Amino acid sequence: MAHGAADDCELIAGARRGDRQALDALVRRHDRFVRGVVYSTLGSVHQLEDVVQQVWTTVCQQIDSLVDPARWQSWLFRLARNAAIDAGMRQSRQRRTHAPLAAVGEAAQPGRAPTGDLAAREEHERILAAIRGLPAIYREPFVLRHLEEWSYAEIAEALDIPVDTVETRLVRARRLLREALGSLRPDS
Amino acid sequence: MKLDTEQLEHLISRRLDGALSAEEARVLDAALRTDPEARELLAQCERIDDLARTALRRVSAPPAPMPRGTLRRWSAARFVLPTALAAAAVLALFAIPWFRPPRGVAPAVDGERRPSLHLVKRDPDPLQESNPLRSFTGGAQGSATFVDFIENPAVLPRNLHRRQSRDLIGLVADDGTILVVERQRQRSHVQPVGLDF
Numbered sequence A: 001m002a003h004g005a006a007d008d009c010e011l012i013a014g015a016r017r018g019d020r021q022a023l024d025a026l027v028r029r030h031d032r033f034v035r036g037v038v039y040s041t042l043g044s045v046h047q048l049e050d051v052v053q054q055v056w057t058t059v060c061q062q063i064d065s066l067v068d069p070a071r072w073q074s075w076l077f078r079l080a081r082n083a084a085i086d087a088g089m090r091q092s093r094q095r096r097t098h099a100p101l102a103a104v105g106e107a108a109q110p111g112r113a114p115t116g117d118l119a120a121r122e123e124h125e126r127i128l129a130a131i132r133g134l135p136a137i138y139r140e141p142f143v144l145r146h147l148e149e150w151s152y153a154e155i156a157e158a159l160d161i162p163v164d165t166v167e168t169r170l171v172r173a174r175r176l177l178r179e180a181l182g183s184l185r186p187d188s
Numbered sequence B: 001m002k003l004d005t006e007q008l009e010h011l012i013s014r015r016l017d018g019a020l021s022a023e024e025a026r027v028l029d030a031a032l033r034t035d036p037e038a039r040e041l042l043a044q045c046e047r048i049d050d051l052a053r054t055a056l057r058r059v060s061a062p063p064a065p066m067p068r069g070t071l072r073r074w075s076a077a078r079f080v081l082p083t084a085l086a087a088a089a090v091l092a093l094f095a096i097p098w099f100r101p102p103r104g105v106a107p108a109v110d111g112e113r114r115p116s117l118h119l120v121k122r123d124p125d126p127l128q129e130s131n132p133l134r135s136f137t138g139g140a141q142g143s144a145t146f147v148d149f150i151e152n153p154a155v156l157p158r159n160l161h162r163r164q165s166r167d168l169i170g171l172v173a174d175d176g177t178i179l180v181v182e183r184q185r186q187r188s189h190v191q192p193v194g195l196d197f
Helices: A005-016 A020-042 A048-065 A069-097 A118-133 A136-148 A152-159 A163-181 B005-016 B022-034 B036-059 B068-099 B132-136 B160-165
Strands: B145-149 B166-172 B178-184 B189-195
Touching (some): A020 A048, A118 B036, A136 B036, A163 B005, A163 B036
Antiparallel strands (some): B145 B166
């Protein structure tokens, strides 16, 4: 994992004492991770900001309930994942009632599109669409691996599955992505 | 020994994830030296991993913070703008009825007071070919003329949700009768809700 567990434990202790700076530091340190988890579960950037805000609000409210600060990141992962699952369910309910609006979802993301040439931008969209298209059981370990460089063991612990299963799911995720993407332009 | 695709996929996946043992690395390197398909597979997987890593990090990057100057200006605007808007809204609410001339009052046949209707000709005419109102009002031979979307609170539905999803449209017939029809925006459904105001 990207940050030292010992540092996190100190920040968690500070946050529990009501130290606002410690809490801010935790947010800065792990915000990208939370976003990645929410994205991997939701499978889209729709509602991403709202869910991430909600996760950090829940962290503030429930940080006292974290039994073992050394397992902070697994705890945070489960919080983010559950919030994203709830949001995904709400989103699919809304899609059922407002079907014509569902297509709007991914269209407008100002400021998020990569700069650079059109081909690179299209490739960026294609790979994100392919990742979104993966079944959740393959998408989650794939995103955790590529976003946070988590080891098989860390992914296994977070997802509560055996290490072998993590490996198999990563192999299958890569296979599905290869099939979905077909030919990619050679790296420039 | 030639590895099958599944074995290759596992070894390549482990290499990309930094989980390959020394023995597995030796087997994979041997396959890569002799098998062009293995090299192609490795290149594809590396490319997908690179693209995925970049795309995922971009999509999960927190929004860039605003420059400090912008933040200060925005903070000032945060209080000034809503206050100004609220004042303008209150002014408009009370001032407009005073300045608004009575328009499109329906003819009073029996001396009874009629609700005042805001009737102005507007384009496009909803009685055009493709509109369901046309068939409702008798098509080209129909005697009704489109007047306007009625904005009189007396004839508007009280439920705001309903108001968002439907229009009330006034049609004046040759004899001066005003027909009010309801147009469901979502269902393209038309039905009369009032007649002869």
